[in-house]
Amino acid sequence: MTPRRVVLVTGLSGAGRSSILRVLEDLGYEAVDNPPLTLTEELVSRGDRPVAIGVDARSRGFDADIVLSTLERLRLNQGLRPELVFAYADEAALLRRFTETRRRHPLAPGGRVVDGIAQEMALTAPLREVADLVIDTSDTPLPALRRQIESRFASDRLGVxxxxxxxxxxxxxxxxxxxxxxxxxxxxxxxxxxxxxxxxxxxxxxxxxxxxxxxxxxxxxxxxxxxxxxxxxxxxxxxxxxxxxxxxxxxxxxxxxxxxxxxxxxxxxxxxxxxxxxxxxxxxxxxxxxxxxxxxxxxxxxxxxxxxxx
Structure with missing residues (x-):
């Protein structure tokens, strides 16, 4: 029996995490964005479709150590194939995107965007270090990002x-x-x-x-x-x-x-x-x-x- 794929998608705000989730949803994954971390394993246990779960600093109860321990428990289940994807972009690209959209950074709603970026980079650094796939979207157009996700997650191929x-x-x-x-x-x-x-x-x-x-x-x-x-x-x-x-x-x-x-x-x-x-x-x-x-x-x-x- 082929293990069911479970993809935890995390990363920096503005780095394309939501876009990655949408591509996975188009590929047939059951996509859930920002559920409480305590519900992650329960969500995975339901159904038989591959699952993509978005997790970031806005998630209720977010803590990198909790994400990592949850991932380790999922890996003990031989019926699952869990992977951690981290969406990253450099500071200049993130600042440009927040300026273009005029959005506030979720970790600095009343302060400077650059401070929110620095705080989030520090909070998520342990996840980036152990991620199965780090996607740098600093200079990546959306069509190229979509192709990258499709080539990796569209199906379980025999080869490379x-x-x-x-x-x-x-x-x-x-x-x-x-x-x-x-x-x-x-x-x-x-x-x-x-x-x-x-x-x-x-x-x-x-x-x-x-x-x-x-x-x-x-x-x-x-x-x-x-x-x-x-x-x-x-x-x-x-x-x-x-x-x-x-x-x-x-x-x-x-x-x-x-x-x-x-x-x-x-x-x-x-x-x-x-x-x-x-x-x-x-x-x-x-x-x-x-x-x-x-x-x-x-x-x-x-x-x-x-x-x-x-």
């Missing part, structure tokens, strides 16, 4: 979800990344006036990047590393791997490498590992292009890895 992401270094490393590759040493299309306004999704940019004499070597070494690491991740029970490729602007070189990786994932021979690789999934996201409003037309793709005979 591999998330490929391009990004620009000046905007910070993706906090969710398991592996990061730096493409800044490749020649930069930004300095070509014709290529500058284009992106790594365009054929001209792709050809320019791949014409670098070191591109083929670099790309081949990335593939070789993935052939080694992905089966080992799966053997250790890891279900989600985020592979990030960065360049200076996050528009040209990293985008091209991520697109090429996505197209090559199907042909990667991962060796005779004894793993069932029929339901591995790959998703693609271009962080800086999403922020700039460039449409990312690469939907999640279910791929089949063929094990190589020894």
């Amino acid at each position: 979800t591999v998330s490929l992401m391009s990004f620009g270094y000046p905007h910070g490393l993706p906090r969710e990344a398991d592996l990061v590759f730096d493409a800044r040493f490749l020649r930069n299309p930004h300095y070509d006036p014709y290529l500058r306004p284009k992106t790594g999704l365009d054929e001209e940019v792709a050809a320019y990047v791949e014409a670098d004499p070191d591109f083929a070597i670099f790309f081949g070494q990335i593939e070789a590393m993935l052939r080694l690491l992905l089966p080992r991740f799966a053997q250790e029970g890891k279900k989600y791997v985020t592979i990030a490729v960065g360049c200076t602007g996050g528009r040209h070189r990293s985008v091209r490498i991520v697109e090429k990786l996505a197209s090559h994932m199907r042909s990667l021979c991962l060796g005779n590992t004894g793993l069932d690789m029929r339901a591995w999934q790959v998703t693609v996201a271009h962080r800086e292009l999403l922020k700039a409003g460039v449409v990312n037309a690469s939907p999640p793709e279910t791929i089949s890895f063929q094990a190589q005979e020894a």
Whole structure:
């Protein structure tokens, strides 16, 4: 019998916790927001649907230690598969969101928003440290957040979800990344006036990047590393791997490498590992292009890895 999923969603006010709950509800989860903590286990015991429960500093009786002890008791039940998701955003992003919505911070209703943010960060720090998934929404558009939640919680797949992401270094490393590759040493299309306004999704940019004499070597070494690491991740029970490729602007070189990786994932021979690789999934996201409003037309793709005979 497959354990029933129970997702506790917590995090900072304004960081997207409610949006995550709505996505989970759309996926068929029974979603309950901010119930008294003492009722959490009773709510989980009812029904047979997967459950998503929102918990934050506004919850009656909120205490990080109580949340953690509740989570530990749920994990003792072999019929359940509990996970803790923490929604985070940096102070600048939270301040901007509270300013745009003109809302008061729930922990500082009569004071400064920045003080409420600091207080909430301190209160929830123990939860962030042990969360199964920390989602940094500082620069994440809602469609990208939805795809991230769907790829992890839509169903119980046999294999691993591999998330490929391009990004620009000046905007910070993706906090969710398991592996990061730096493409800044490749020649930069930004300095070509014709290529500058284009992106790594365009054929001209792709050809320019791949014409670098070191591109083929670099790309081949990335593939070789993935052939080694992905089966080992799966053997250790890891279900989600985020592979990030960065360049200076996050528009040209990293985008091209991520697109090429996505197209090559199907042909990667991962060796005779004894793993069932029929339901591995790959998703693609271009962080800086999403922020700039460039449409990312690469939907999640279910791929089949063929094990190589020894």
